Amino acid sequence: MKRKSQYHGWVNSSAGNLTTTVSRELKFKNEIKFDNKGTEKKVEQKVVEEIEISVVSETRMKISHTTMKREYPLTITTKTSKPSREDGTIIMHSELENEWNEEKKWSDRDSHSCSSSLKNRQKCKGCMSVQDRIVLQGGATTEQSYSYNGEASTYSREIAAVNGKLVHDTANYVNSPSVSAM
Known part of the structure; x- marks a missing residue:
């Protein structure tokens, strides 16, 4: 499914009448799969958003132009074992993966970008492990990675936790002093 929208607005400034146009397209897809008589379920969602922003003068000269593309994939998987014959205990497994990806480009009338x-x-x-709707034991892990790459700097960080305890945390930051201000 997809949806498009566009908005226009203007302001009368000391630089003259400036018009801003924002165009946005949003696409999304959801899918749910059931396997093994419903004991395995998988939800997949993909969202893609594209945004374009432009500012033009009253003489139609482009002042600035920005484009952004964002993606938000999400996957959730659950598996439940059949109850054991001895005590009715079942084992439940869950996995989740989600992301935020963004690409952004900007340019102005002086060809800076x-x-x-x-x-x-x-x-x-x-x-x-669950028995008679009571959780007997369990455990979980979480891993997260973050990275940003821009004109002036790059930054990344990786974190991991096991059963609520932090077991890994590293970060890297690089500043690019050669970038001049626009």
């Missing part, structure tokens, strides 16, 4: 990218990803896994 820049771009950036952002990625934030999370993966989680969990398992628990």
Whole structure:
């Protein structure tokens, strides 16, 4: 499914009448799969958003132009074992993966331009034993990675946790001093 929208607005400034146009297209798809008589379920969702923003003068000269593309994939998987014959205990497994991906480009009337990218990803896994609707035991892991790459700097970080305890955390930051201000 997709949806498009466009908005226009203007302001009378000391630089003259400036008109801003924002165009947006949003696409999304959802899918749910059931396997093994309903004991395995998988939900997949994909959302893509494209945005374009332009500012023009009253003489139709382009002042600035920005484009952004964002993606938001999401996957959730659950698996439930059949109850054991001895005590009716079942084992439940869950996995979740989600992301935020963004690409951004910007330019102005003087042909200056820049771009950036952002990625934030999370993966989680969990398992628990359940008997008569009571959780007997369980455990979970979470991994998250974040990275940003821009004209002036780059940054990345990776974090992991097991059963609520932080087990890994590293970060890297690089500043690019050669970038001049626009």
